[in-house]
Structures are given as C-alpha cells and as structure tokens.
Amino acid sequence: MVVYSFYIFDRHTECIYSKSWLPPAHSGAANGTTTTAKSAADDAKLIFGTVFSLRNMVRKLGGDDDAFVSYRTAHYKLHYYETASNLRLVMLTDTATLSMRNVLHQIYINLWVEYVVKNPLSPVEHKGGAGVRNELFELGLDQFIRGLM
Amino acid sequence: MITRTVFALIIINKAGGLIYNRTFHEGGLNKISTNDYLVLAGTFHGVHAITARLNPLKFPATNRSSTSSTGPLTRPELPSGLEVLESENFRMQCFTTLTGIKFLLFTDTTQANVDLTMRRVYDMYTDYVMKNPFYQLEMPVRCDMFDRKLGSYIREINNR
Numbered sequence: 001m002v003v004y005s006f007y008i009f010d011r012h013t014e015c016i017y018s019k020s021w022l023p024p025a026h027s028g029a030a031n032g033t034t035t036t037a038k039s040a041a042d043d044a045k046l047i048f049g050t051v052f053s054l055r056n057m058v059r060k061l062g063g064d065d066d067a068f069v070s071y072r073t074a075h076y077k078l079h080y081y082e083t084a085s086n087l088r089l090v091m092l093t094d095t096a097t098l099s100m101r102n103v104l105h106q107i108y109i110n111l112w113v114e115y116v117v118k119n120p121l122s123p124v125e126h127k128g129g130a131g132v133r134n135e136l137f138e139l140g141l142d143q144f145i146r147g148l149m
Numbered sequence: 150m151i152t153r154t155v156f157a158l159i160i161i162n163k164a165g166g167l168i169y170n171r172t173f174h175e176g177g178l179n180k181i182s183t184n185d186y187l188v189l190a191g192t193f194h195g196v197h198a199i200t201a202r203l204n205p206l207k208f209p210a211t212n213r214s215s216t217s218s219t220g221p222l223t224r225p226e227l228p229s230g231l232e233v234l235e236s237e238n239f240r241m242q243c244f245t246t247l248t249g250i251k252f253l254l255f256t257d258t259t260q261a262n263v264d265l266t267m268r269r270v271y272d273m274y275t276d277y278v279m280k281n282p283f284y285q286l287e288m289p290v291r292c293d294m295f296d297r298k299l300g301s302y303i304r305e306i307n308n309r
Contacts (some may be wrong), residue, residue, distance in 0.1 A: 004205040022205060053196045054234065057189060059257070061178045062238035071237055074229035075204045092205050099235075130250050 003145050004076060004092040008045055008112075008132065011086035013052070014043035016126040017133070047090055051080050069101055069128060083108055103148065111140045155303050156239060156255040158270065162287045163249030165194030168271070169290040173303045178239060178255060197243070197251065201230035213250055266306065273298050 008017040018040065051068065058068040061109045070079045072095055081104035089104045115137040116122055122131030156177035160169035172178070181189070233307065234241040242263045244252045252270060256263055262299035277295035278284055285294060 020205075043203065046203055050196050050199050050203065053192050057192060058236040059194075060181060060185065060189065060232075062236050063179055065237050066238040068234075071231050071234040073200055073201065073204070073232055078200075078203075092203075116238060 001097045001149060002094040003149060004094070006092075006141070006145070007047055007090040009044075009088040009090070010050050011124055012125070013048060014042075015048065016129045019138075021143065021149075036052075047078070047092075048088075051078070051088065051089050051090055055080070055082070066117070070099065079104060079109070081105060087112070107141065107144065111137055111144065115140060153309065154257045154307050155259055155260065155266065156257070158255075158303075159190060160251040160274070160290065161190045161194055161241040161253065165191045166184070166287070167191075168288065171296075171299070172299075174307060193253070193297040194251070201228040204228070224247065244271065245269070251294075269302060270299065272293070273302070 005018065005020040006023065007015060012017045012082070015144050054071065055068040058066055067082065068080050070077060072078075075095065077093050077095050077097055079093065079097075079100040081089045081101055083089075085107070089108060091100055091104060093100060107127060116126075116132055119131065119134065122134070126132050154174050156174050157172045158169065159167065160280060162168045170183070170186050178282050230245065231243055233243070238258070240256050240258050240260060240263070242254045242256065244254075244267045246252075252267060252274075254263060254270065256266075256269055273295060274290075277298060278290050278292050281292050281294070284290070
C-alpha cells in the first residue's frame with residue numbers, strides 16, 4: 001500500500017493542510033520549486049472541486065444520508081471522509097488499497113481533535129492553515145501514515 | 150433484501166450530453182427528473198476530465214515539451230479518468246470507449262462482475278445502436294432492439 005498525498009479542507013472550502021509522501025522526482029517534474037508550489041495549490045483546488053461535485057452527485061442519487069466514500073482511476077484511488085462539522089479529509093493512494101475510511105476517521109479522532117482542536121493556542125478558524133501545522137500533528141500524521149505503508 | 154442488483158444505466162456522449170438513461174430497479178436510487186440527469190451527465194463529464202489530470206504520479210499534458218526531451222521512446226500512458234465510484238448506498242462503474250463515450254452503470258455496493266456486465270452492455274450498444282442505419286451519432290439513443298435486449302439481459306441479472 002502506498003499513500004501519495006493527504007489534504008484537509010475546512011467548511012469554507014479552503015485547503016488548510018496538505019502533505020505529499022511522493023519522492024521529489026515525481027512531484028517536482030524538473031520544473032523548479034515555485035512551479036511545484038503553485039501546481040500543488042492548483043491540485044488542491046482541483047481535488048476540492050472534484051470531491052465537492054461527486055459528493056453532491058452521490059447525495060442527489062443516493063439520498064441525503066448517503067456519503068461519498070472513494071473513487072478509483074487506473075492510476076490512483078481517492079478516499080474521502082467528511083465530518084459532521086463539514087471538515088473534509090481526502091487521501092490519495094495507489095489503486096490496490098482497500099477502503100481508507102476508518103484510517104481517515106482515526107486521523108480525525110486521534111490527530112485532528114487531539115492536537116488541533118484541543119490546542120488552546122490554535123484559532124477556531126484555520127485561515128491559511130493557521131494552527132494546523134503544529135509539530136505534534138505533523139509528526140503524528142507522518143508516523144501514522146508511514147506505519148501504514 | 151435484494152443484494153445483487155443493477156440499478157441504472159446512463160450513456161454520455163463525447164461532448165458530455167446525456168444520450169441514454171434507463172432505470173432497471175426502482176428504489177435503488179432516488180428518482181430525479183430528466184433535467185437533473187442532464188445536469189448530472191454534464192457535471193460528471195467535467196469531473197471525469199479533472200480526475201484524469203489529478204494523477205499524482207505524473208504530470209500529464211501540461212508539459213509536453215519536457216516529456217519529449219526525455220526521448221521519443223517513452224510513450225506516455227493513456228490518461229485514465231474515474232473508473233469506479235463508491236458510496237455508502239451504491240457503486241458506479243464508468244467505462245470510457247476510445248471514441249469518448251461513457252457508460253455509467255449504477256449497481257448495488259456488493260455487485261460482483263460489473264466489468265462483465267459492462268462488456269455485454271457495450272456489445273449490445275455496438276450491435277443494436279451503432280449498426281442501426283437510422284441512428285445519428287451523438288444523438289439520443291432511441292432503438293427498440295437495444296431497449297428490449299438490454300432490458301431482458303439486466304432482468305436476468307437482477308432476478309438471479
């Protein structure tokens with residue numbers, strides 16, 4: 001199992017956290033760092049647009065209690081988990097991976113709630129990712145994902 | 150409770166227009182109006198194109214010049230958009246033909262062998278739609294034979 005990247009979007013549709021576990025050869029594509037940063041931000045926007053549209057589509061067809069879980073292409077698989085407070089967690093993995101819904105749920109409970117929500121110094125709204133990029137959360141997430149791989 | 154069911158079939162042409170839409174099992178999916186189906190087809194068409202570009206392993210299309218410098222022998226892999234979508238209540242399989250027509254098959258989450266079903270549906274499409282001399286390309290599918298054969302094939306699956 002390989003995890004490619006992970007994104008968190010808040011209820012204002014802003015990408016407040018993103019992390020990639022791809023080797024730099026893949027994510028850089030010999031373009032220099034500025035283009036990489038720009039394309040990463042663009043990727044986050046595209047990913048949000050995709051999961052937002054698919055989630056609405058699933059709700060329309062499957063009823064309001066239905067939830068979009070994942071989709072797969074020939075090259076990767078995207079997993080989606082939405083909390084009751086409209087926090088959206090997205091993970092991109094290889095195609096052979098089974099459902100990561102529980103993993104995303106674990107990340108929410110054990111890392112997000114513990115290290116971001118319960119952090120007294122963290123703001124209520126994480127504008128521009130404020131309060132999310134703290135050491136404990138980053139370290140915990142990295143260890144958790146590397147433990148899976 | 151019925152566990153193995155094909156709910157519906159949608160065919161989208163290469164421009165994103167809905168050309169065929171049929172429900173086989175009532176109660177599987179919400180009833181939505183034809184207009185909503187048209188919107189859904191268009192939306193899915195766009196999302197499908199984006200999912201093909203999101204491939205985390207390579208940067209497709211955007212930098213053609215840099216890929217050609219690595220040598221003419223490395224042929225880029227065909228980009229692939231969304232193939233299977235899973236939700237809590239249903240599963241959607243998408244098959245894109247080389248000509249860009251998309252077949253969306255909505256099934257139960259536990260349905261097995263959807264690939265085979267899709268293959269048969271595509272066979273029927275080629276046999277009864279494409280070989281119909283009165284069918285105009287890119288236009289809505291109105292072929293009696295296709296309707297009948299598809300209906301009996303899916304009924305067979307759903308009653309198994």
